Amino acid sequence: MVLCEEGNNESSYVVCVIESLKKKITSDRFGYIKKRIEENSIKLSPITQQSYNLSKNRQTTSTSSSTDLVSNLLTKRRDDVLCAVDSREASPDDDESDNSQDEGSSTVIVGGNLSSKNSDGVTNFLPCMWSDGMTGLFGLYALRIFNISNQRMQEDQSVLGRRRIYYDTNCGEALICSDSEDEAVEDEEEKKEFKDSEDRIIRMTIQECGMSDAVLDTLARDIERAPADIKARYEILQGEKPEGSSKKVPELTVKMEDMYGDKDLDAALDSFDNLFCRRCLVFDCKLHGCSQDLVFPTEKQPALSSSDDGTPCGIHCYKLASKPDAIMAIDSHLPVDVEEPTHSLDNARNQIGSNKKKLGSSGQKTKSQQSESSSTARASSESSESEVQLISNKSPQHSPGLSKHKIGTKGGIKKSTNRRIAERILMSVKKGQREMASSDSNSIVNGCLWPRDMKLRSDTRNVIKDSVASSQYNTQSTRSSRKKDVLQMENNSSFADAQSDSMEDTNNEHSATDGCDSLRKEECVDENICKQDPHSRSWKVIEQGLLLKGLEIFGRNSCLIARNLLGGMKTCTDVFQYMNYIENSSASGALSGVDSLVKGYIKVSQNVQESLPRLPLRKESVSQPCGDGTLGVPNQRGDNYECRNMKLLLKQQQRVLLGRSDVSGWGAFLKNSVGKHEYLGEYTGELISHKEADKRGKIYDRENSSFLFNLNNEYVLDAYRMGDKLKFANHSPDPNCYAKVIMVAGDHRVGIFAKERISAGEELFYDYRYEADRAPAWARKPEGSGAKDDAQPSTGRAKKLAH
Numbered sequence: 001m002v003l004c005e006e007g008n009n010e011s012s013y014v015v016c017v018i019e020s021l022k023k024k025i026t027s028d029r030f031g032y033i034k035k036r037i038e039e040n041s042i043k044l045s046p047i048t049q050q051s052y053n054l055s056k057n058r059q060t061t062s063t064s065s066s067t068d069l070v071s072n073l074l075t076k077r078r079d080d081v082l083c084a085v086d087s088r089e090a091s092p093d094d095d096e097s098d099n100s101q102d103e104g105s106s107t108v109i110v111g112g113n114l115s116s117k118n119s120d121g122v123t124n125f126l127p128c129m130w131s132d133g134m135t136g137l138f139g140l141y142a143l144r145i146f147n148i149s150n151q152r153m154q155e156d157q158s159v160l161g162r163r164r165i166y167y168d169t170n171c172g173e174a175l176i177c178s179d180s181e182d183e184a185v186e187d188e189e190e191k192k193e194f195k196d197s198e199d200r201i202i203r204m205t206i207q208e209c210g211m212s213d214a215v216l217d218t219l220a221r222d223i224e225r226a227p228a229d230i231k232a233r234y235e236i237l238q239g240e241k242p243e244g245s246s247k248k249v250p251e252l253t254v255k256m257e258d259m260y261g262d263k264d265l266d267a268a269l270d271s272f273d274n275l276f277c278r279r280c281l282v283f284d285c286k287l288h289g290c291s292q293d294l295v296f297p298t299e300k301q302p303a304l305s306s307s308d309d310g311t312p313c314g315i316h317c318y319k320l321a322s323k324p325d326a327i328m329a330i331d332s333h334l335p336v337d338v339e340e341p342t343h344s345l346d347n348a349r350n351q352i353g354s355n356k357k358k359l360g361s362s363g364q365k366t367k368s369q370q371s372e373s374s375s376t377a378r379a380s381s382e383s384s385e386s387e388v389q390l391i392s393n394k395s396p397q398h399s400p401g402l403s404k405h406k407i408g409t410k411g412g413i414k415k416s417t418n419r420r421i422a423e424r425i426l427m428s429v430k431k432g433q434r435e436m437a438s439s440d441s442n443s444i445v446n447g448c449l450w451p452r453d454m455k456l457r458s459d460t461r462n463v464i465k466d467s468v469a470s471s472q473y474n475t476q477s478t479r480s481s482r483k484k485d486v487l488q489m490e491n492n493s494s495f496a497d498a499q500s501d502s503m504e505d506t507n508n509e510h511s512a513t514d515g516c517d518s519l520r521k522e523e524c525v526d527e528n529i530c531k532q533d534p535h536s537r538s539w540k541v542i543e544q545g546l547l548l549k550g551l552e553i554f555g556r557n558s559c560l561i562a563r564n565l566l567g568g569m570k571t572c573t574d575v576f577q578y579m580n581y582i583e584n585s586s587a588s589g590a591l592s593g594v595d596s597l598v599k600g601y602i603k604v605s606q607n608v609q610e611s612l613p614r615l616p617l618r619k620e621s622v623s624q625p626c627g628d629g630t631l632g633v634p635n636q637r638g639d640n641y642e643c644r645n646m647k648l649l650l651k652q653q654q655r656v657l658l659g660r661s662d663v664s665g666w667g668a669f670l671k672n673s674v675g676k677h678e679y680l681g682e683y684t685g686e687l688i689s690h691k692e693a694d695k696r697g698k699i700y701d702r703e704n705s706s707f708l709f710n711l712n713n714e715y716v717l718d719a720y721r722m723g724d725k726l727k728f729a730n731h732s733p734d735p736n737c738y739a740k741v742i743m744v745a746g747d748h749r750v751g752i753f754a755k756e757r758i759s760a761g762e763e764l765f766y767d768y769r770y771e772a773d774r775a776p777a778w779a780r781k782p783e784g785s786g787a788k789d790d791a792q793p794s795t796g797r798a799k800k801l802a803h
């Protein structure tokens with residue numbers, strides 16, 4: 001420490017003291033950081049070494065066998081993404097590439113092998129481009145099913161909640177735009193916290209030089225606060241730590257530990273592994289609950305056949321259900337930290353909870369414990385990334401890598417832990433089998449739902465209740481813009497339709513045990529299905545739809561389908577049994593509706609060459625016409641009504657082209673002619689809150705270009721930055737299309753349908769249904785047109801409304 005001489009000038013003495021304190025703090029800080037870097041590099045070295053070994057091992061293995069898909073995995077993934085991006089950029093005007101926007105919105109980016117087109121010309125694995133150019137960075141790790149859940153902006157990410165950032169018309173640079181004075185003031189007034197280092201300078205300087213005005217002034221100048229604040233802070237500090245009790249040098253060290261102790265590398269990595277959502281690319285994603293397991297095409301198992309390495313994907317894996325002895329093998333197969341299957345979000349959340357707890361209690365743990373737990377967590381997380389292949393990759397060449405990994409992981413595990421895990425899994429499996437048996441018999445005797453179905457049913461009902469309640473709320477409401485803004489669902493036949501479409505039992509709000517017929521119309525669309533095998537009976541239409549999608553994406557891999565698409569709904573065993581049931585059902589006539597679709601997919605997926613990356617199937621080759629009675633439901637409205645959800649789910653949409661509109665800017669045009677009520681496609685976009693929408697709307701209104709669509713009383717779709725081509729459909733009071741909010745797999749989604757027969761090449765219009773008091777001139781209904789506006793007056797921004 002520099003020695004300061006007390007002289008006449010008190011102020012320069014104080015400055016000298018402060019400077020020397022700062023130097024001391026800085027050097028302590030450097031020392032501490034250096035120490036932590038060294039510690040962390042020691043901790044990291046086994047991990048990096050292990051990754052290096054794995055990668056090296058794969059490389060060696062792949063040289064010995066050309067069939068190994070995981071050869072030089074890291075380079076391959078990088079190259080794949082670059083290729084995909086290149087191919088997209090190469091053909092901007094290509095007709096097929098037009099379609100890529102459509103496809104892009106439902107694209108599943110599955111690590112590498114982002115093939116842009118298959119031989120049938122069906123584009124499937126194209127990267128969703130982030131407007132901010134993040135694809136290159138995150139594309140490798142993102143599994144994104146944009147269409148299914150769109151993208152929910154978190155409140156804390158709110159553009160307005162932070163710094164009022166908007167995006168310019170070129171979709172590129174952000175505009176910083178403060179449009180709310182109140183919020184700006186609020187931000188300014190936010191109290192600045194004192195840093196630990198500032199606290200120490202205040203305390204030590206005053207202890208050294210006293211608390212004269214000159215000292216306070218100098219400190220105030222240095223720390224950029226008011227002298228009164230410095231004084232108040234010192235008093236607080238004194239209250240926290242009575243004078244005289246502080247021992248200067250040790251305190252400094254302890255303080256450093258406090259300051260940086262929580263910035264532990266393990267904790268950070270744990271957070272990343274467990275809390276970072278790889279779909280939305282944010283931490284603590286509310287939509288997906290946690291980080292998603294990653295899936296790569298190399299994981300895709302072909303037919304469930306002999307070469308299976310027997311590694312179960314979790315306690316509900318069909319491999320365990322069919323062969324309980326296999327549990328003993330888990331000892332050497334399961335990643336150490338896998339205590340629960342990742343079949344449901346709940347489980348995942350629980351896992352997060354426990355991880356959080358682990359982090360929270362890190363103070364009680366020793367460092368080595370922390371290190372061990374986190375590296376095992378990482379190991380399990382890694383298993384969700386590349387090591388998911390462990391589950392599915394059956395190539396014998398890959399096995400050595402796998403076993404290496406296991407050995408590496410196992411190194412830090414005590415045998416007793418393994419035994420405990422195995423015992424727990426054994427118990428769970430037995431319990432599961434007991435429950436399965438009893439619920440099965442119950443369902444046969446009473447003809448009612450399985451317990452799991454009951455839960456789902458009640459969950460679904462809650463969702464519906466919420467929707468109905470909120471729609472009632474909305475129709476009654478005159479309280480706020482939001483309430484008036486959203487769908488008038490109850491009065492609105494469209495939403496009632498939408499509900500009855502997928503949730504026929506909304507009105508049957510009796511007890512869940514009222515009998516299966518009334519409750520299960522939704523899942524047992526086909527009464528014949530109810531009478532069939534229990535495997536089929538318990539499958540809802542939406543679950544079957546997801547299974548179809550799963551077969552299309554992963555092939556016949558029950559582990560991956562269950563985990564990625566049917567989490568919380570069906571287990572791996574359920575999927576496996578159902579697929580077997582379908583496959584073994586003899587005559588094609590014995591299967592109806594979706595069952596035969598599933599069979600088609602199973603059949604085709606078996607034929608897909610195993611060595612190729614996923615080949616997208618032509619939907620037309622396996623789909624069957626709807627509304628012809630194959631679903632067992634009379635064609636109630638004669639307009640393919642009952643297929644709407646499925647069409648949305650399966651993206652069976654029309655080709656839409658982009659062109660210069662007859663009315664304004666760009667417009668959407670239909671490539672082929674369609675009949676009345678035909679499903680044309682989906683209006684997709686970012687899923688944002690109404691608050692966010694109102695804030696963005698201000699900017700959009702200024703630009704006279706809004707892509708906001710009112711989805712429900714919680715969310716608005718904003719297609720400004722991303723969305724399907726249908727977002728370019730313009731408004732007309734006498735349109736040829738209409739928009740409808742439909743419940744699909746528990747999500748509200750917007751479908752655009754033909755209001756009449758539309759010829760090929762026609763421009764598509766629908767009525768934006770802007771509220772009268774907010775509609776721009778071009779969307780106002782002509783005076784005396786007699787058109788009744790059922791929208792309530794409100795104060796928010798104009799948003800499109802469904803019928």
Ligand SMILES: C[S@@+](CC[C@H](N)C(=O)[O-])C[C@H]1O[C@@H](n2cnc3c(N)ncnc32)[C@H](O)[C@@H]1O
Pocket residue numbers: 661663664665666667704705706707727728729730731732778
């Ligand atoms: C969803 S965008 C439709 C695509 C738009 N034409 C474009 O080029 O981006 C909605 C915007 O298109 C314009 N628009 C849509 N229908 C219109 C109409 N009938 N007359 C004038 N402008 C219209 C308005 O500026 C509106 O905000």
